[in-house]
Amino acid sequence: MRVPFTKMHGLGNDFIVLDGRNATLPPIGSAVVAALSDRHTGIGCDQLIVLETSTRADFAMRIFNADGGEVEACGNASRAVALLHGAEAMVETSGGIIHVEPVGHGARIDMGTPHFEWDQIPLAYAMDTLAMPVGWDGLDQPSAVNVGNPHVIFFTDNCDAVPLENLGPQIEHDALFPERINVNVATVNDRNSIRLRVWERGAGITRACGTGACATAIAAMRRGMVEREVEVTLPGGTLTIEWDEHGHIIMTGPATESFRGTFDWGDYA
Numbered sequence: 001m002r003v004p005f006t007k008m009h010g011l012g013n014d015f016i017v018l019d020g021r022n023a024t025l026p027p028i029g030s031a032v033v034a035a036l037s038d039r040h041t042g043i044g045c046d047q048l049i050v051l052e053t054s055t056r057a058d059f060a061m062r063i064f065n066a067d068g069g070e071v072e073a074c075g076n077a078s079r080a081v082a083l084l085h086g087a088e089a090m091v092e093t094s095g096g097i098i099h100v101e102p103v104g105h106g107a108r109i110d111m112g113t114p115h116f117e118w119d120q121i122p123l124a125y126a127m128d129t130l131a132m133p134v135g136w137d138g139l140d141q142p143s144a145v146n147v148g149n150p151h152v153i154f155f156t157d158n159c160d161a162v163p164l165e166n167l168g169p170q171i172e173h174d175a176l177f178p179e180r181i182n183v184n185v186a187t188v189n190d191r192n193s194i195r196l197r198v199w200e201r202g203a204g205i206t207r208a209c210g211t212g213a214c215a216t217a218i219a220a221m222r223r224g225m226v227e228r229e230v231e232v233t234l235p236g237g238t239l240t241i242e243w244d245e246h247g248h249i250i251m252t253g254p255a256t257e258s259f260r261g262t263f264d265w266g267d268y269a
């Protein structure tokens with residue numbers, strides 16, 4: 001069976017998007033996702049995104065990491081999907097219903113409200129999630145925030161010097177995080193801007209992580225380090241994150257369609 005796909009990215013965090021809203025796709029298993037995502041033998045991407053019909057929203061977006069695991073939220077893919085859809089919409093994800101709206105060459109996304117309780121992250125046991133009494137090789141007292149998916153955020157004087165390729169996988173798989181975790185290392189430049197690098201659960205280091213930017217901005221706001229609207233600059237570019245008066249996280253930034261193609265499902269199944 002030949003399947004059409006769209007290759008997209010948000011600040012270099014790249015996706016294969018399959019549109020199952022008006023066509024029947026074969027069942028999506030973790031092996032086929034990992035094969036398609038592979039940059040050497042597949043099409044290659046950080047996340048595979050599947051659009052489906054929904055009874056609760058205008059449509060549904062399923063998100064799979066490059067390792068094949070299905071997850072709850074993806075900020076950059078939400079902007080890409082807004083661009084592809086071409087109109088404002090309510091989108092069901094397993095992390096909650098979000099509102100997407102194309103704006104200029106990107107989109108504005110209402111990601112909903114953040115969660116801070118230890119069992120909402122989730123953590124393995126109770127602790128303060130604003131300044132957690134834990135540390136790994138010079139990174140300590142992180143915050144944890146769930147913005148649909150789980151994030152831990154370390155604030156450091158120079159996030160560019162952190163050996164994230166070594167510490168990221170160690171922290172992602174620590175027993176403290178029963179559903180694993182996305183690992184953010186951030187430096188606050190001033191009250192309006194943050195620098196950020198992310199080790200993504202199930203995908204490794206990416207050029208950008210939209211939910212990481214949201215979680216980091218919210219953690220910095222909770223700690224009183226920045227204003228309620230802030231620019232977050234990742235290796236792939238900059239996002240604007242606002243924590244609005246209704247407690248919702250509003251993310252604004254670019255998204256890009258790279259190309260369209262088709263592939264033979266049998267080559268990857």
Ligand SMILES: N[C@@H](CCC[C@H](N)C(=O)O)C(=O)O
Binds near residue numbers: 077
């Ligand atoms: N790249 C995404 C996040 C994708 C999911 C994440 N790796 C997870 O496992 O939760 C983004 O832009 O938010």
